[in-house]
């Protein structure tokens with residue numbers, strides 16, 4: 019099928035670029051990130067059973083920043099995105115059954131739920147935004163977050179450079195806290211376009227917002243880590259719809275867990291979080307993101 023002009027061919031997420039810039043200019047953020055890793059490690063040694071975690075609900079503010087009518091996504095499209103987040107984060111997504119046999123037992127309900135609290139619509143003269151947080155400031159054609167300590171702010175807008183979205187990790191500046199999603203990869207209807215029309219760009223980016231890393235650890239030489247012990251070490255991002263097993267970094271016989279939400283595959287090829295990813299999310303929700311719950 020021919021692709022419409024401007025549709026990204028493969029997933030691209032700006033989170034690590036934003037993260038590296040923030041680490042550079044904000045030593046306090048760097049210190050908080052370091053402390054967070056210590057908290058996760060401590061929590062892991064306690065042997066917490068994620069199946070016993072109490073479900074928590076995160077209230078969501080959706081900021082629609084639009085220039086054209088198609089970018090002004092409908093309430094129905096917004097609801098379709100919230101529904102996907104709830105399905106994926108509770109492991110009720112039907113495609114979880116496609117998890118390869120060795121990893122079926124790792125498919126985990128995050129015990130995080132999402133509730134739409136408010137939709138804000140802002141007209142802009144900007145044709146598109148980058149990952150410089152421009153969409154989060156009025157002076158650059160965007161809108162600041164609404165009470166980011168209390169709400170998960172999602173911005174929906176046109177993004178340039180084939181970017182599907184980006185997020186800010188916990189512990190960063192409130193003025194830019196939240197998740198940005200390309201209107202062409204948001205929800206499951208309206209302006210959402212294949213292969214990113216199953217709402218999983220937000221599933222991935224909210225994962226970052228709750229402190230999950232890309233499963234390849236953001237280096238392409240097997241040296242990086244996502245700080246999650248139940249996702250295999252792997253070399254780099256997987257794209258499209260890979261075939262199991264895809265072996266890299268001596269991680270055979272099962273290979274890369276490319277069906278994890280924190281890889282770069284197409285929406286229909288990702289369908290699981292693991293127990294240890296859920297633990298990381300919980301430490302974020304009880305620590306730097308405790309205002310949400």
Ligand SMILES: [Zn+2]
Nearest residue numbers: 031033222232
């Ligand atoms: Zn990402």
